[in-house]
Amino acid sequence: MTSTTTSEPTDVDPAPLPGTTKTGPRKSGGGLGRYLLVRFLLIFPTILILVTTVFVMMRATGDPITAALGGRLPPDQLAERIHSAGYDRPVLVQYLDYLGSILRGDFGTTISDHRPVTEVLLTYGTATLELAAYALVVAFLVGIPLGRIAAARRDRGVDATLRISAVVVYATPVFFAGILLKLVFSVWLDWLPVAGRATTGTEIQLQRHGAGTGIYLIDAISTGDPAAVQDVLEHAILPALALGLLTAGVFLRLVRTNVIGTLSTGYVEAARSRGVHERRLLRKHAWRPALVPIITVIGLQIAMLLAGAVLTETTFEWKGLGFQLVQYLLARDFVAVQGLVALLAVIVAVTNFLVDVVAALVDPRIRY
Amino acid sequence: MSRVVDIQDLTITFDTDAGPVRAVRGVSLHVEPGEVLAVVGESGSGKTVTARSILGLLPSTAQTSGAVLLSRPDGSAPHDVTTLSGADLRAVRGRDAAMVFQEPSSVLNPVFPVGWQIAEGLRAHGGLSRAEARERAIDVLRRVGIPDPEHRVDHYPHQFSGGQKQRIVIAQALVLNPSLIIADEPTTALDVTVQAEILDLLRRLPAEFGTAVVLITHNMGVVADLADRVAVMYDGEIVEQASVADLFAAPQHAYTRALLDAVPRVGGLRLRDRSESAEASLARKVVDRDGPAVVEARGLRITYPGRLRTPGFTAVDGVDLRIGPGEVVGLVGESGSGKTTIGRAIGGLTPVSEGSLEVLGIEMNGVRERRFRPVRKRIGFVFQDPATSFNPLLTIAQCIAEPLVVHGVAASPHAARGRVDELLEAVQLPRAFGDRFPHELSGGQRQRASLARALALDPELLIADEPTSALDVSVQARVLDLFARLQSELGFACLFISHDLAVVDLLADRIMVLHRGLVVEEGTGDDVLGAPQHPYTQRLLASLPVPDPVEQAARRTAWEATRA
Numbered sequence: 001m002t003s004t005t006t007s008e009p010t011d012v013d014p015a016p017l018p019g020t021t022k023t024g025p026r027k028s029g030g031g032l033g034r035y036l037l038v039r040f041l042l043i044f045p046t047i048l049i050l051v052t053t054v055f056v057m058m059r060a061t062g063d064p065i066t067a068a069l070g071g072r073l074p075p076d077q078l079a080e081r082i083h084s085a086g087y088d089r090p091v092l093v094q095y096l097d098y099l100g101s102i103l104r105g106d107f108g109t110t111i112s113d114h115r116p117v118t119e120v121l122l123t124y125g126t127a128t129l130e131l132a133a134y135a136l137v138v139a140f141l142v143g144i145p146l147g148r149i150a151a152a153r154r155d156r157g158v159d160a161t162l163r164i165s166a167v168v169v170y171a172t173p174v175f176f177a178g179i180l181l182k183l184v185f186s187v188w189l190d191w192l193p194v195a196g197r198a199t200t201g202t203e204i205q206l207q208r209h210g211a212g213t214g215i216y217l218i219d220a221i222s223t224g225d226p227a228a229v230q231d232v233l234e235h236a237i238l239p240a241l242a243l244g245l246l247t248a249g250v251f252l253r254l255v256r257t258n259v260i261g262t263l264s265t266g267y268v269e270a271a272r273s274r275g276v277h278e279r280r281l282l283r284k285h286a287w288r289p290a291l292v293p294i295i296t297v298i299g300l301q302i303a304m305l306l307a308g309a310v311l312t313e314t315t316f317e318w319k320g321l322g323f324q325l326v327q328y329l330l331a332r333d334f335v336a337v338q339g340l341v342a343l344l345a346v347i348v349a350v351t352n353f354l355v356d357v358v359a360a361l362v363d364p365r366i367r368y
Numbered sequence: 369m370s371r372v373v374d375i376q377d378l379t380i381t382f383d384t385d386a387g388p389v390r391a392v393r394g395v396s397l398h399v400e401p402g403e404v405l406a407v408v409g410e411s412g413s414g415k416t417v418t419a420r421s422i423l424g425l426l427p428s429t430a431q432t433s434g435a436v437l438l439s440r441p442d443g444s445a446p447h448d449v450t451t452l453s454g455a456d457l458r459a460v461r462g463r464d465a466a467m468v469f470q471e472p473s474s475v476l477n478p479v480f481p482v483g484w485q486i487a488e489g490l491r492a493h494g495g496l497s498r499a500e501a502r503e504r505a506i507d508v509l510r511r512v513g514i515p516d517p518e519h520r521v522d523h524y525p526h527q528f529s530g531g532q533k534q535r536i537v538i539a540q541a542l543v544l545n546p547s548l549i550i551a552d553e554p555t556t557a558l559d560v561t562v563q564a565e566i567l568d569l570l571r572r573l574p575a576e577f578g579t580a581v582v583l584i585t586h587n588m589g590v591v592a593d594l595a596d597r598v599a600v601m602y603d604g605e606i607v608e609q610a611s612v613a614d615l616f617a618a619p620q621h622a623y624t625r626a627l628l629d630a631v632p633r634v635g636g637l638r639l640r641d642r643s644e645s646a647e648a649s650l651a652r653k654v655v656d657r658d659g660p661a662v663v664e665a666r667g668l669r670i671t672y673p674g675r676l677r678t679p680g681f682t683a684v685d686g687v688d689l690r691i692g693p694g695e696v697v698g699l700v701g702e703s704g705s706g707k708t709t710i711g712r713a714i715g716g717l718t719p720v721s722e723g724s725l726e727v728l729g730i731e732m733n734g735v736r737e738r739r740f741r742p743v744r745k746r747i748g749f750v751f752q753d754p755a756t757s758f759n760p761l762l763t764i765a766q767c768i769a770e771p772l773v774v775h776g777v778a779a780s781p782h783a784a785r786g787r788v789d790e791l792l793e794a795v796q797l798p799r800a801f802g803d804r805f806p807h808e809l810s811g812g813q814r815q816r817a818s819l820a821r822a823l824a825l826d827p828e829l830l831i832a833d834e835p836t837s838a839l840d841v842s843v844q845a846r847v848l849d850l851f852a853r854l855q856s857e858l859g860f861a862c863l864f865i866s867h868d869l870a871v872v873d874l875l876a877d878r879i880m881v882l883h884r885g886l887v888v889e890e891g892t893g894d895d896v897l898g899a900p901q902h903p904y905t906q907r908l909l910a911s912l913p914v915p916d917p918v919e920q921a922a923r924r925t926a927w928e929a930t931r932a
Contacts, residue, residue: 266474267485270537273423273469274462274489274544285488288479363479364524 032360039356043349050345051102054338055095063087064334068111107339112331117339120324125343126214127197128320131243131312132305134236138244139251139301146248147255152282154260162252170249174308178242178315185238193235195317202231239316243308247301254297258290265289292363299355303348370439372548372580373422373465374398374446378434380417380426391417393604394434399548402574404581406591406612408627409601410840411811418601419550419584422465424449424457438464441547462489465548466541471557472533476525482509482536483521489544508543509536511576512569530703531562538569542577549573552584559702559867564911564927567593586841588631589913592616592920600624612917630845631915632870634897660729662829662861663691663714667723670709683709685885686723691829696855696862698876698893700869700908705882707865711831714863715749716740728828745775748822748860752834754814758806765802768792768821775825791820795850812843816850823858830855830862836871848874869912873897881905906930 061067065082073081082088086097101108107117150162169177186194193199197216198206205228210219217236220228262268263286271285272278310322317323321340328336360366380392392414399405409415420426421436437446438460447460466489469475477485486508487501496504502521509517512535514528525533534554541549551570555563571594573579583594591598591612598615600608600623608621619625670684684706691697701707712718714727716735725732728743751757758767768791769784778784789799795816806814815835822830835851836844852875855862866872872879872893879896881889881904889902900906910927914920 266469266471267477269425270467270469270475270540271477271485271488272461273425273467274540275458275460275492276488277458277492280492285477285480289477292479364481365478365526 032366035360035366036357039353043353046349046352047342047346048099050349051099051342052095054341054345055098058334058338059091059094061334064111064338067332067334102342107342108335110328110333110336110339112328112333112336117336120336121321121339121343123214124319124321124324127216127318128306128309128313128322130197130215130217131236131239131309131318131320132302134240135243135247135305135309135312136302138240139247139305142245143248143251144255147252148259148282148287150252150256151259151263151286152278154263159256163256166249166252168249169245170247170253172246174242174246174311175315177246178238178312181238181242182316192238197235197318198228198232199235202228239312239318242315243305243312246308247305250301250304251294251298254294255290258293259286262286262290288362292359295355295359295362299352302351302355306344306347370401370443370446371398371437372401372403372439373582374435374437375418375422376435376437378418378421378432378436378450380414380421381431382427383429383431388431391430391604392421395601395604395606397599397606397609399580399582401547402578402580404571404574404583404594404596406583406585406595406598407601408585408588408591408598410586410627410842412603413601414604415584415601416552419552419582420467422449422548422550422582423461423467424452425461425467439547440464441545458492462541462544462546463493464546465550466544466546468534468538468541468549468551468554470553472530472537473525473557475537476533478525481522481524482528486521486536486540486543489540493544504543505539508539512536512539512542513565514539529562530558531565534558534562534566535569538566542573542579545577546579548580548582550582550584553586554583555590556585556587560869560908561702561911563590564913567913568928570594587913588628588841588915589920592915592917593913593924600627616915616917626842628915630842632845632848632868632874633914634870634873634909634912635894659693661690661692661726662695662728663689663863664726665689665710665724668710668713668720668725669722670706670713670718671721683885684713687882687885687887689880689887691861691863693828694859694861695878696864696876698872698879699863699865699882700867700872700879701882702867702908704884706885707867707882708833710882711833711863711865714829715747715831716744745771745777745825746828748825748827748830750815750818750822750830750832750835753838754811754818755806755838757818758814760806762805763802764792764804764806764809764817767806768802768817768824771821771824777825787824788820791824792817794823794854795820810843811839812847815839815847819847819851819854823854823860826858827860830860831865832862833865834867835864837866837868844871851875869897869908881908 058064063082065085065087066078069078069081086094089097105118107121109116110120146162150159153159182194185192197203202220205223205225206216206219209223211222213219216232217229220232259282263282265286268281268285271281276285306322309320310325312318313320313323314326321344325337325340328340375395375397378392378395379390382389382391395414395418397405397407397418407415407419417426417430421432422438426432432450434450436449438449439446441464447456447464449457449460452460476482483502483505486505487498490496490501490504506517506521509521514520514532514535520528525536528536538549538554554570555566558566567590570581570583573581581594583590585591595612597609597611599606600615600621602623608615608619608624610620615624616628619628666688668684668687668689669682671680671682673680687706687710689697689710699707699710709718713720713725713732716727716732720733723733728746730740730743732740758764762770765785765788766781768788769778769781772778772784772787773781778787785802788802792799792802797813797816797820801809801813801817806817809817815838818835832851836847839847848871855875864872864875876893879891879893880887881896881902883904889896889900889905896905897909900909907930910923910930914923
């Protein structure tokens, strides 16, 4: 089925009436391809605005060299470093220069440890991506089924318990939940490691024999060593739970509210009147239309997840972007911070695009 | 032959916070095979609850006594639906009796193709392969009059028009071959011309599909058009049951007579004539009818912009319109005709795209809010849905006082209370109602309060957008009566927007018929509705079912002739 097969709604109209022109119903305008193209193109202005905002905020506090090294170098050396880095040029020139280098994929070089920002992004970005993916899996596996159960058992004991738990979980700061999890499962029970992405031995093994993707689980699987996989997974459990449960609490309430909404609609009642089983009403008839708003909010939650990753990574010494961002912030390395924030902005913009794509696949009113 | 459904001494009680409410009291009804039984009554009369009990579709707070015996297609002993639950109840639903609901757009699932939704009922009752179910869905779509069903079966609800959606809803019921279809206000949400098509389809059901029909409605015209027998419900009880001919010719119960009297009829006695003759002595504001026009539009065009370079939608496409001082102009048209848009443009709520629109001497094309603001206080607005046009957090007195406060006539809602009490009295509401909240009033009371608010600043122009279409017939009659009396007392000009020809005919000095953004006919009620010139007006009138079975039968024949 494509948009070309769509016919306009028409009522049986016996004869065209004289003196009236036919104005068709409002068209949705161009179909799925056009919709996705527009959404895709919107990524670029979004990124431009975000990058510009970050640039302006960073420059508002002065130039990066002074910020990082001011007071530690003699004034003449400082001035010389500022000149060689081009920070004494007009801000507009610097801005255009910055945009130009971003287009070439060059995010500059960090001041504190002289590494290309791109390299920092590639090294630590994968770690953050891995953590966010784990957390998302936890959030989906916990939040969505429990949300559906709460909706089906609305206002009964199960529902009340789940709702209260959800509030408790998402009201708990992620670092506190992290410390609590560490205390119970690592210190008291000694079941799981306290911090890090893997033991040092495994890390060395992954660097030598792994696939080199930077995503430890994939690297560990590629070595073919079950012990390495187990080690990586054991390290992932607590950070994934700390970050994932927080998001799961949000998902639970989101799913519950939307499914309750669709369960009380006319179309679910109509299907019930034709003998459709309650279970099928919940799983099909009420679920699919509830998904449309759920997907939109999940998209926004992914941005929140990345913000949460900063705290989680610090709590668990998970060497990802968030962990690194804190290090650079402490070192007042604004070139690095600017690069990392810009990357996060790109991730959020692309995620929003993907969410729009999924929403279009679920909701035919967007597709046609 | 056995009865399709036999309801015996049914009583339904709801447990509410305020104690048990008996919604249905000792109702006994039956439907013969192939018969159309209409159940009429106002909201709260228990007609819908009675109908839903046939399928066991009552909320868990409902307690039922009595019996609902539903026959089975295989001819075995009938079930008592009130005793069924779980799988037994599901087996009955759809197979023995199926329901057609009121609002087709909300009873079709927006994210599944219509064919899938039709097949869902078949799937629930088992025994068919996916291909067979699809075949049956296509077949039933063709039989209810959806063109190109092989193709349309995969389309989604939003790709169909309102009338087609209702056909699909009917198809969903028919595909299960039930011996009874329960149609709950099946045409209330539809335009008159579309309603006529759907009524035609419903009328063919007994002969072509062998189903009996229970028709729940408050529209006496629909009853006259469709029903064989009528049961009138009032306050949970059946007050009268008769054949359709007997009921309209010789209603026995006082309530039935009142109900039939309240139905507005095209060409009936006009309210304004009535009030003029009966209340000639009443103080009336003298209005210079030949003074400058209150509203004057020339070549008015209103276009809603499209998104991202898509073409816009022209809602009003070159309309000329004049409302003189103290004149009531009725604007009739179906959904999408542009009638609400014109009302909004006159009220300064929608910008004018082209042409000229003068409201109380101000040119609205390109007007600035600052210039229009003083004019706003001279215009009153009554909206369609009295439930949503009041702020639920304010009392009625505060709501009515709001325009007085906004325009600086009163310093606070409290200071305006004297005027508010006057207004409440004018709309025949007790003063004490001022201290109530909107949800504590009935629909008719709220709409009267809404009228009081619109009249608070003694406007020269009142825009009433479908002010009575959410109300029951008898309540509507009272509100319209009040409206006519206030209009002749206060002498405001009025744009009365409605889809209901009979209501407009009751009130308006002049009627304009709007079709797809154009005025197709204009004149007095007698001209436009008595001798319509334009084919669209003729079709509109022919589509309108009249509350008289004999006359309606003749009209139906004429209507069928216009389609051929």
